[in-house]
Amino acid sequence: MIFLFITSGLFLGWTLGANDAANVFGSAVGSRMVSFVRAAVIASVCVILGAVLQGAGASDTLGRLGSVNAMGGAFTVALAAGLTVYFMTRAGLPVSTTQAIVGAIIGWNFFTDNAVDTRALTQIVTTWITGPVLGALFAYGLYHIVKITRRRIKVHLLKYESYLRTGLLIAGAFGAYSLGANNIANVMGVFVPSIPLEDARFGFFTLTGAQQLFFLGAVAMAAGILTFSKKVMQTVGSNLLELSSEAAFVVVLSQALVLFIFSSTALSGIMMKIGLPPIPLVPVSSTQVVVGAVLGIGLYKGIRNINLKLLGNIASGWITTPVAAGLLSFFLLFFVKNLFGIDIGHTVKGASPPVEGPGTAVIVRYSIIILLVAVSAYLGYLVLAEKRRTEKMNKKYY
Amino acid sequence: MSLFTRTTRELSVRIDEFFDTIDIGILIFKEGVKAYVKGDHDAFQNHLNRIDELEGRADKLQRSIENDMIVHSILPQQRSEVVKLLWQLDEIIDTAKKSLNEFYVEMPHIPASLVNDFISLAEVSGNAAEELLPAARAFFREPHLIREKLIKVYFFERETDKAAFQMKKKVFHEMDDLSLAEKAHIRYITHHIENISDSAQAAADLLASMAIRQML
Numbered sequence: 001m002i003f004l005f006i007t008s009g010l011f012l013g014w015t016l017g018a019n020d021a022a023n024v025f026g027s028a029v030g031s032r033m034v035s036f037v038r039a040a041v042i043a044s045v046c047v048i049l050g051a052v053l054q055g056a057g058a059s060d061t062l063g064r065l066g067s068v069n070a071m072g073g074a075f076t077v078a079l080a081a082g083l084t085v086y087f088m089t090r091a092g093l094p095v096s097t098t099q100a101i102v103g104a105i106i107g108w109n110f111f112t113d114n115a116v117d118t119r120a121l122t123q124i125v126t127t128w129i130t131g132p133v134l135g136a137l138f139a140y141g142l143y144h145i146v147k148i149t150r151r152r153i154k155v156h157l158l159k160y161e162s163y164l165r166t167g168l169l170i171a172g173a174f175g176a177y178s179l180g181a182n183n184i185a186n187v188m189g190v191f192v193p194s195i196p197l198e199d200a201r202f203g204f205f206t207l208t209g210a211q212q213l214f215f216l217g218a219v220a221m222a223a224g225i226l227t228f229s230k231k232v233m234q235t236v237g238s239n240l241l242e243l244s245s246e247a248a249f250v251v252v253l254s255q256a257l258v259l260f261i262f263s264s265t266a267l268s269g270i271m272m273k274i275g276l277p278p279i280p281l282v283p284v285s286s287t288q289v290v291v292g293a294v295l296g297i298g299l300y301k302g303i304r305n306i307n308l309k310l311l312g313n314i315a316s317g318w319i320t321t322p323v324a325a326g327l328l329s330f331f332l333l334f335f336v337k338n339l340f341g342i343d344i345g346h347t348v349k350g351a352s353p354p355v356e357g358p359g360t361a362v363i364v365r366y367s368i369i370i371l372l373v374a375v376s377a378y379l380g381y382l383v384l385a386e387k388r389r390t391e392k393m394n395k396k397y398y
Numbered sequence: 399m400s401l402f403t404r405t406t407r408e409l410s411v412r413i414d415e416f417f418d419t420i421d422i423g424i425l426i427f428k429e430g431v432k433a434y435v436k437g438d439h440d441a442f443q444n445h446l447n448r449i450d451e452l453e454g455r456a457d458k459l460q461r462s463i464e465n466d467m468i469v470h471s472i473l474p475q476q477r478s479e480v481v482k483l484l485w486q487l488d489e490i491i492d493t494a495k496k497s498l499n500e501f502y503v504e505m506p507h508i509p510a511s512l513v514n515d516f517i518s519l520a521e522v523s524g525n526a527a528e529e530l531l532p533a534a535r536a537f538f539r540e541p542h543l544i545r546e547k548l549i550k551v552y553f554f555e556r557e558t559d560k561a562a563f564q565m566k567k568k569v570f571h572e573m574d575d576l577s578l579a580e581k582a583h584i585r586y587i588t589h590h591i592e593n594i595s596d597s598a599q600a601a602a603d604l605l606a607s608m609a610i611r612q613m614l
Contacts (some may be wrong), residue, residue, distance in 0.1 A: 032474040157538040158406045158413075161473055245475060 005071040006191055006213070010077035010220040013187040015085055016097050017047065017224025020183065022232040023255060023290045024175035027248035028168040029233040033161075036230050042169065043176040044222035050180025050263075051188075051218035052211050057265045058185035058191055059210065064120040066105040067193045073108055073345035074190040076336045080104040080329035081186070088324065095321050096285035099128065101186045103322030107329030113347045124282050128318055131258055131284035132292025138254035139296030146246050159266030164245045171253040178259035180218055185283040188217035194345075208386075247297050254293040255286055288314050405470050409463060413538065416459040416484065417531050420491050423452040424527045424594075427494035431520035431591065434501045435513045437535050446498050453495040462486050479608050486601035487534060490527045497590040506587050507580055509573065515565045519591050522561055526554035526595035533605050537612070544609035551602040558595040562588050 025039035068074045081100040088095035102124055109116045150160065188210075197209030208216065244249060261267060261279055268278040291314055337344045430445035464481050467473060473480055500506075508516060533547035565588055569581050576584075 032471050079560055151540075154539050156410045157476075157541075158410045158472060162406045 002071070002195055005075040006078075006195070006216065007316060008075045008082055009188050009191055009217060012078050012082040012097065012101075013084070013184075013217045013220030014224040014228075015082060016183055016187060017044075017221030018228035019089075019178065019224075019232055020097070020179055020286045021221075021225040021229040023048075023286045024179060024252060025172045026233045027243050027251065028172060028245075029069065029230075031243075031245060031248065033165050033168055033245055033248070034172070036233065038169070039172060039233070040226050040229065041174050043225050045289075046173045046176035046213065047180035047221050047225065048218040050177035050182075051214040051221070052180075052207070054177075054181035054263055054265070055163070055184035055188075055214040056210060057268070058182050058263050058283045059189040059214075061120060061124065061186065061280065062101070062105065062185045062189040062281050063193055064117050065102065065124065066114060066116070067107065067108045067348065068108055068190045068345055069193055069341045069348070070343045070345040071191075071194045072336060072342035073112070073333065074194045076332045076344055077101070077104045077108050077190045078187075080107065080332050081325050084321065084325040084328055087320065093317075093320065096287055096317055097183065097186045098283045098285045099317060099321035100325040101283075103325030104329035105190065106322065107326035108345065110326070111330050111333040112345045112352050114345075123280050125318070127262060127280055127282040127284055128288070132288045132295075133313060134261070135254050135289035135292030136296030136299065138257050139250050139293035140300050142250045143247065143297050143300050146250055161245065164249055167249050168252065171249055174257070175252050175256035178263065179286055180221065182259040182263035182283055183286065184214045184221075187221065188213045189283075204263075211212035211251070229362055231244070243294070243297070247384055250297065251290060251293040254296065255289045258289045258292075259284060259286060285317075307392060354368045400422075403444065403467060405474065409466050410538070412459055412463055412466075414535075416456060416463065416487070416534055419452050419459065420458045420487050421531050423449055423491040423494055423529065424524045426452065426500060427594070428524040430498045431501070434498075435508045435516045438495050442498075442501070442505055446502055449491070449495045449498055453491050456488050456491050457600050463466070476608070476611075478602070479611075483534065483537070483601065483604055483608065486597065486604055487530075489592060490530075490558050490597045490601070493590075493593045494524075494527075497587075497594065500587060500590050505588075507585050508584070509576065511573070512565065512569070512584070515517065515561070515568070516591075519561045519565060519588065520557065522554050523558045523591050523595040526551050526558060527598040529554060530598045530605075533602065537605060537608060541609055541612035543607055544612075548602045548606055548609075551598055555595045555599045555602075558592055562592045 007094045014092050021040070021043045025034060025043055028034040029036050029039050068077055078101070081097065082103040084100045084103070085097055088100075102121075106116055106121070107235050108114075155163070191213055195209070195213060197212050199209065200207045200212055262282050262284050264279070265281065266283060272278045333344050426445050426449045430442055430449065433439075433441035433445055463484060467477050467480070529547070529550040533544050533551065536543045536547055566585050569576065569584050573581070
């Protein structure tokens with residue numbers, strides 16, 4: 001029975017694996033720097049590892065937004081998110097699984113008359129904005145470092161290309177691990193409260209109930225990668241993002257870092273240990289982080305290279321996807337409950353659970369500090385570059 | 399992975415070897431023209447044999463580099479440009495060989511008053527091609543230096559045009575003792591020597607665009 005209910009989650013995992021693995025290995029496979037088989041095997045293994053070892057953090061935050069307390073409800077919520085992603089993709093609209101599942105959970109909250117934890121919601125939404133911004137900042141900085149290193153080391157192009165190839169594999173593996181860790185919450189997060197599984201002991205290690213669900217979800221993601229991501233990877237690599245191999249490496253690494261930051265409990269713990277506020281562990285859209293990273297590279301190459309339409313697409317996705325998923329979830333829950341008589345969950349009496357982790361103010365403060373540092377660094381760089389250019393011109397002509 | 403590294407190392411050695419072959423070919427061409435116009439036929443024959451051998455080696459290297467790049471999927475994004483560059487460089491040694499062959503087959507009569515003009519024409523035309531090679535090598539190691547290295551190629555190409563123009567003018571305006579057929583023949587041979595710097599310029603244009611793409 002449990003397997004029947006989690007099929008919608010597995011379907012969501014399969015679509016996520018088929019689509020989002022392209023964000024990790026798409027540019028490498030599309031440019032034929034890495035073979036599809038090698039990319040798919042590495043991505044599948046790392047997605048499973050990331051989901052099982054580090055998937056709990058982001059899943060807890062989704063649980064705070066709405067603790068779906070019946071299997072039928074969890075099934076419907078995941079189905080609504082999956083269908084939203086499917087239809088919006090077919091319609092050519094910008095869509096993200098992360099935003100779809102949040103909208104679907106809010107739909108469940110409305111249907112079951114549960115209060116929406118606005119603090120958790122604001123935390124999640126703020127992170128959606130911070131994710132692409134951080135992606136752009138990382139990409140800008142890393143691209144600058146890569147370019148300077150290339151100029152300094154004077155290595156032969158063929159050797160450099162082989163280093164990049166290895167780098168792409170390592171960054172891709174890290175990216176797939178982070179994707180599993182961060183996005184497994186979208187796939188299996190809603191099932192965790194309603195399917196309490198016993199811990200499974202395998203001699204030297206134990207898998208908790210949540211980890212077992214994450215493992216199943218991650219296997220579905222891996223199946224998506226192995227069966228359906230080849231075409232998506234080739235399309236991403238050759239059509240949408242025509243990146244040089246070093247830009248592709250930077251984009252993948254930036255995406256991996258952002259996803260890792262928003263899913264690492266250890267990193268959040270370190271921040272707290274040194275007296276800083278913890279990092280919010282929230283699922284972020286890997287596609288939007290990749291777009292942010294590509295824009296960061298565009299920013300590095302000059303302001304004219306920035307495609308403002310991409311920014312508009314991201315921003316519209318922040319609103320349209322959750323609204324569509326929320327409405328679909330609400331109506332599906334109505335039919336599932338009234339037509340099939342399946343328990344879709346109940347109202348939790350009393351106040352919503354206390355929210356742990358940083359509030360919105362902390363995230364906004366972080367974002368503002370990061371933005372200020374980045375803008376100051378960029379302005380400083382522009383002033384220095386202009387000064388150097390003027391000196392060079394003076395030297396040339398006088 | 400180790401197989402890939404070995405292939406990369408071997409390929410970079412072969413690319414360097416290809417550049418060396420072109421470089422020596424240009425030197426041989428300059429020496430060959432010098433030997434012919436000075437009437438040293440033995441030396442000319444030696445240079446002709448040597449350039450023939452070098453041209454064959456360059457062709458072989460070019461084909462093997464192209465083949466390995468495709469088979470091992472090396473430089474997938476720049477491959478077509480690199481292949482085109484190798485083809486353009488091979489064109490230079492081909493033109494040099496053809497030029498010396500023209501001397502051998504047609505045995506043009508070079509008046510004593512044109513000996514120095516021919517030597518300096520071959521020198522500047524060869525220089526344009528010679529200056530191209532550091533730029534081509536820079537593409538693989540220091541792409542940001544390509545543009546400044548190409549300046550000399552364009553300079554020598556312009557100098558070649560000027561030298562060829564002056565020589566043709568001299569032949570047709572001042573050397574009345576030559577028949578029209580002899581004048582036309584000298585103009586034809588001059589044109590062949592000029593072709594080397596033209597090929598160098600075509601390769602330089604390609605390298606310049608490759609440099610821009612590398613720097614983006």
